[in-house]
Amino acid sequence: MGEVTFLDVSKRFSLRVDGEVHHVQALDRINFTVKDGEIVALIGPSGCGKTTALRVAMGLDAASAGRITVDGREVHGCGHDRGMVFQHAELLPWLSATQNVMFGLEMKGMRGAPLRETAEKYLQLVGLQDSQNRRPHQLSGGMKQRVGIARALAIDPKVLLMDEPFGALDAQTRESLQAELLDIHARTGKTVLFVTHDLDEAVLIADRIVVMKHGRVQEIMDVPLKRPRPDLGIVRGTPEFAETRYKVWRAIHDGAVVH
Amino acid sequence: MVDVADTTKTTATPASDPPEQRPFPRWVITLASVTFVLILWEIFGRRINPVFGSYPSAIAVAFWDLAASGQLWSALYESLRPFLLGYALAIVIGVPLGLLIGGFRAAEAALGIYVTAGYAMPLVALVPLLILWLGLGFAVKVAVVFLMALFPICINTWLGVVAVPKTLIEVGKSFVAPNIVILRRIVLPATLPYIMAGIRLAVGRAVVAMVIAEFFTTISGLGAVIINSANNFDTATMFVPIIILMVMAIGLNWLIGFVERKVAPWQAEIAGRDRE
Numbered sequence: 001m002g003e004v005t006f007l008d009v010s011k012r013f014s015l016r017v018d019g020e021v022h023h024v025q026a027l028d029r030i031n032f033t034v035k036d037g038e039i040v041a042l043i044g045p046s047g048c049g050k051t052t053a054l055r056v057a058m059g060l061d062a063a064s065a066g067r068i069t070v071d072g073r074e075v076h077g078c079g080h081d082r083g084m085v086f087q088h089a090e091l092l093p094w095l096s097a098t099q100n101v102m103f104g105l106e107m108k109g110m111r112g113a114p115l116r117e118t119a120e121k122y123l124q125l126v127g128l129q130d131s132q133n134r135r136p137h138q139l140s141g142g143m144k145q146r147v148g149i150a151r152a153l154a155i156d157p158k159v160l161l162m163d164e165p166f167g168a169l170d171a172q173t174r175e176s177l178q179a180e181l182l183d184i185h186a187r188t189g190k191t192v193l194f195v196t197h198d199l200d201e202a203v204l205i206a207d208r209i210v211v212m213k214h215g216r217v218q219e220i221m222d223v224p225l226k227r228p229r230p231d232l233g234i235v236r237g238t239p240e241f242a243e244t245r246y247k248v249w250r251a252i253h254d255g256a257v258v259h
Numbered sequence: 260m261v262d263v264a265d266t267t268k269t270t271a272t273p274a275s276d277p278p279e280q281r282p283f284p285r286w287v288i289t290l291a292s293v294t295f296v297l298i299l300w301e302i303f304g305r306r307i308n309p310v311f312g313s314y315p316s317a318i319a320v321a322f323w324d325l326a327a328s329g330q331l332w333s334a335l336y337e338s339l340r341p342f343l344l345g346y347a348l349a350i351v352i353g354v355p356l357g358l359l360i361g362g363f364r365a366a367e368a369a370l371g372i373y374v375t376a377g378y379a380m381p382l383v384a385l386v387p388l389l390i391l392w393l394g395l396g397f398a399v400k401v402a403v404v405f406l407m408a409l410f411p412i413c414i415n416t417w418l419g420v421v422a423v424p425k426t427l428i429e430v431g432k433s434f435v436a437p438n439i440v441i442l443r444r445i446v447l448p449a450t451l452p453y454i455m456a457g458i459r460l461a462v463g464r465a466v467v468a469m470v471i472a473e474f475f476t477t478i479s480g481l482g483a484v485i486i487n488s489a490n491n492f493d494t495a496t497m498f499v500p501i502i503i504l505m506v507m508a509i510g511l512n513w514l515i516g517f518v519e520r521k522v523a524p525w526q527a528e529i530a531g532r533d534r535e
Binding site: 108 | 427430434444448523528
C-alpha cells in the first residue's frame, strides 16, 4: 500500500526583504489524494507551491495547518515510508554509487552482507551495474539521478517523492530517464508523486495531473493514456496526448484566450 | 536501457586521444626559482658587512659546523617536542570545537565570539602570564604553540561547517539520519577540505609560536641558537635555524597536502588537480 492524502494543508513563510517582513502563503488549503500505485504530477508556474507541497509531504518542512497522511498515518517529519529524489540528485560526493545507495539503507538499520547486495540490486534496476564504484563526479547528470532514484527506491518506501528529478538534464537524457521511470514503476508498482514544470513530462508519465497556482490546487486532471506506455515516442503521437497536453496548458494559463 | 549521451560523456580520457602536451613539471619551475633566488642572494649578500647580513654559502658552512658539533640536532629535538605536541593538541581540540560551533546554533552564539577574539589575541603579550601559570619549561611552550595553532584550525572548521550545502543535510534528514550521524557522515566529510586548509594555515603560526616561546621562556632549542648567535654577531649561524624552520614548514605543508589527498581524494578529483 501507499496512499498519500493532503488534507487542508497550508504553509506560510515569513520573508524579510529590505527590512520588511513579507508573509508568503506558499500553500493554501491543499486537498488531493495520490492513490496506491498511482503516478501523480504536480505542475504549475514557478512559485505556485508545488515544491513546497512535496517538501511538506516528505517532512522536510512542516505544514502550518492541515495534515498529510500516508496510508492513514499522519506525517510528522521524515520517515522511511517516503523516499525522496532530489532535483540535482544530491549524492554524497565522497561516496561511490553503491555507497550512496547503502547510506539510505544503513539509516534504515540494515547491516552486514544484505547491505551491499541490496544496493547493487537497485543499481542494477536503474541500469548502473557497471558504474557501481564510481564517485558522483565520475558520473554524468543522468547517471547521478539514476543513483538518486536507486537510493530512494532501495529503502523500499511506500511512496516515491520526486522534486523536478529530470529538470536539470539535457533533453535526450531526460527522455530516456522518463521511459526508465515508467519501466521501474511497472516493475515495482510504487506510488509516485513528482513535481515538474514540463508539460510533456507530466502528461507522458502521470496518471493524474494536479495543476497548482498561487498555492492552491487549480485543477486535477486525469490522463486518458493507458498503461503500460512502453514507447513514449508513440504516446507523443496520439491524439489523447495532444488533447491532454492542451488541457493542462489551458489550466496553467487559466483564462488565456486561444485563437 | 542504453543511454548514449551518458556513456560518451563519462568515458575517462580515451586511449585514442593524441598524446597530451605535457606541461612543464612544477618541481622544475620551483627548483629554477629557488636557484635563481639563492644566486642573487649570494651575489648581493657577499657585498654586505657579515654582521648586517649573510649569504647562502656562509650559511651552509655555519650549518655544517652546527651539524657536526651535534648542537643542531639536540636543539632541533628540543624544539620539535613542544611544537609537535602543541600542534597535535590544537588539531585534536580545534576540529571538534569548530564542528560544534558550526553545527549548533547555541554553541555558535555562546562560543563563537571567544574563538573570533582568540584568533586576534596578542599572544606575545600574554606569554609572561602563561609563564606565571605554567612555569618556564616544556608545558608553557606547548601552551603557546597550542594557542597560536588552535584558532585558525577551529575557525576554518567552523566556516567549513557553515558552508556545507543545506541540501546534503536534507539528504541525511530525508533518510531519517540522527543529528550525530549527519554530523559525522555528512558534515564532517564535506568540511574536510576546510579543516585541512586550517591545519595548513596553522603550521606557520605554530612555528612562529615555538620560536616566541623559546625566546621568552627558558631559552632553548632552535630559538636559543638564533638568540645566541645574534648576540655574538654571528649572522650566518643565526640564519641556519631560521632556514631550517622555513624548510620544515614547507615539508609539513607538503605532508598535509599528501594526507589530504589520501583522506579526501574526491576533493582534488572534483577540482581536477588529481593528475599532478
